[in-house]
Amino acid sequence: MTATPTGPLAGVRVLELAALGPSPFAAMLLSDMGADVVRIDRKGSTLVPGFAILERGRRSVVLDLKSAQGLATALAMVARTDILLEGYRPGVMERLGLGPDEALRHNPRLVYGRMTGWGQDGPYATMAGHDMNYVALSGALHMIGPKERPVMPLNLIGDFGGGGTYLTIGVLAALTHARATGVGQVVDATMVDGVVSLMSGVYGARAHGGLIDEREANIANGSAPFMNIYECSDGGFITLCAYEPQFYRLMLEKLGLADDPLFAEQNDPDIWAEQKLRIAKVVAGATRQQWCERLEGTDACFAPVLTMGEAPHHPHNVARGTFVEADGMVQPAPAPRFSVTPSQIRGPQRPAGGDQNEVFAEWGIDQP
Numbered sequence: 001m002t003a004t005p006t007g008p009l010a011g012v013r014v015l016e017l018a019a020l021g022p023s024p025f026a027a028m029l030l031s032d033m034g035a036d037v038v039r040i041d042r043k044g045s046t047l048v049p050g051f052a053i054l055e056r057g058r059r060s061v062v063l064d065l066k067s068a069q070g071l072a073t074a075l076a077m078v079a080r081t082d083i084l085l086e087g088y089r090p091g092v093m094e095r096l097g098l099g100p101d102e103a104l105r106h107n108p109r110l111v112y113g114r115m116t117g118w119g120q121d122g123p124y125a126t127m128a129g130h131d132m133n134y135v136a137l138s139g140a141l142h143m144i145g146p147k148e149r150p151v152m153p154l155n156l157i158g159d160f161g162g163g164g165t166y167l168t169i170g171v172l173a174a175l176t177h178a179r180a181t182g183v184g185q186v187v188d189a190t191m192v193d194g195v196v197s198l199m200s201g202v203y204g205a206r207a208h209g210g211l212i213d214e215r216e217a218n219i220a221n222g223s224a225p226f227m228n229i230y231e232c233s234d235g236g237f238i239t240l241c242a243y244e245p246q247f248y249r250l251m252l253e254k255l256g257l258a259d260d261p262l263f264a265e266q267n268d269p270d271i272w273a274e275q276k277l278r279i280a281k282v283v284a285g286a287t288r289q290q291w292c293e294r295l296e297g298t299d300a301c302f303a304p305v306l307t308m309g310e311a312p313h314h315p316h317n318v319a320r321g322t323f324v325e326a327d328g329m330v331q332p333a334p335a336p337r338f339s340v341t342p343s344q345i346r347g348p349q350r351p352a353g354g355d356q357n358e359v360f361a362e363w364g365i366d367q368p
Contacts, residue, residue, distance in 0.1 A: 007334075031056070
């Protein structure tokens with residue numbers, strides 16, 4: 001692990017209860033920003049290579065939370081930490097003796113971050129589920145995909161957008177309050193709530209009649225020709241998002257369609273389908289690289305659709321250091337960026353219990 005952490009959260013202690021998906025993502029973000037994150041793993045836990053990036057930057061101890069000794073050690077750690085992150089189903093932490101009431105009794109300043117899909121209460125609270133279930137309940141899934149049916153999106157929307165990101169925002173806001181007042185609190189973060197919040201602009205447009213509750217029926221979900229994805233002659237794809245009139249005119253110029261009377265009117269939905277077909281035919285006449293050469297450096301609101309293998313090597317991402325090579329693999333660099341207290345990756349994924357002696361000695365806790 002990095003000996004001298006930097007970042008705006010340097011000095012903040014975080015205790016993470018090992019879980020899947022959004023809470024490890026939140027722990028990764030906090031670690032990248034300088035927090036000292038320690039994960040409590042179960043005995044017998046093994047490294048999962050596919051989680052190597054999500055689990056970067058924290059140390060690990062192993063505790064049997066169902067034993068009296070393990071529980072006592074965990075509560076001693078709770079008393080010495082600023083933020084606790086847990087991602088279990090409702091009631092699990094309470095049954096272990098680590099629920100919010102007990103934790104806050106040991107540490108009144110504690111920020112207790114809870115991450116679930118459905119929430120701590122409500123008719124669905126006790127049901128199992130995964131990312132797409134939560135996105136479905138928010139209204140977002142209905143709006144994604146072609147007219148025929150919704151499509152299964154990556155788990156960016158639920159797990160990481162509506163889940164881990166909102167958990168991170170919540171615990172940092174609560175930490176600010178705790179440091180100002182000495183009073184801790186529980187942060188109830190759920191993927192359904194988070195995705196609904198992400199949909200604020202979309203629900204706002206719908207409330208004022210500016211959005212149709214259907215797929216491929218709105219500018220932002222595939223209806224408009226100037227805000228769409230097009231296939232090139234080599235099977236690659238490009239994106240065009242020339243919404244503003246001046247960018248729309250430039251896009252048409254670059255496509256060779258500036259004098260085509262079909263495109264005289266930008267905002268007539270009755271001709272959008274025909275306009276899309278015309279643009280698709282033009283784009284299909286050249287390779288993705290040829291479109292890059294023609295459109296890069298302009299305000300036509302363009303970008304190529306890159307594969308995950310291509311993205312780390314794109315000149316823009318290279319110039320900004322958007323990806324880094326660390327611990328033998330290419331991975332996303334910490335985000336966002338700070339001008340005074342830069343973030344950093346604080347080390348690789350650690351084996352369960354790999355930091356037991358160091359952590360307990362540093363935190364002043366007897367070995368269990």
